[in-house]
Amino acid sequence: MNTRPVVLVFLLIVLVITSQFEWKQQIGEAAAADPAAARRRQQLLAREDAVKEKIILSQEKNIQQLNQLIESLQRQLLHCRGSNNTVHAATAAAATEVSEVKGHEIIEDENRR
Template structure:
């Protein structure tokens, strides 16, 4: 009877250890196959993200160019207004100088 128990324990030990080895082999096979399928998906995701980011950057650059053009236009308008105001002020100053003095 003890012989049969020893054989049973040895057999169980072999089964359990082989189970662990099979699980390790299956785990390593799934790990090697996963990166291939994930890497394909992962490659598409960053490429899509990059293209979206590039589009955002391009649209932002266009907006910046438009804003720069608006700033240049506003500066031109400001200079024009300043020049017109200076002309008007000089004309007023000459008119004031030409007024006769009443109190003297």
């Protein structure tokens, strides 16, 4: 008695599984048989590819602009470093001159005494 319901359930499962395969196969054949749908699908894929390419080109352009900005900032940094070194050298030279003048003044003061 228990085997009959088990066999019926098993057959029902087999029937459902096979009908699913047939249904998917029919949908695939119907889609392949409809040239208008295939054309629309190709147009959508072409549009997607065009959008992706535009995005990539835009990103490449942004990367180039960023690289140019980086180069510009590096040049400005080098210029500032050069100016800073010049200021430090001038300051050091002026400090040296001031110390030499003070040294001469001290020597002159000692000589006067």
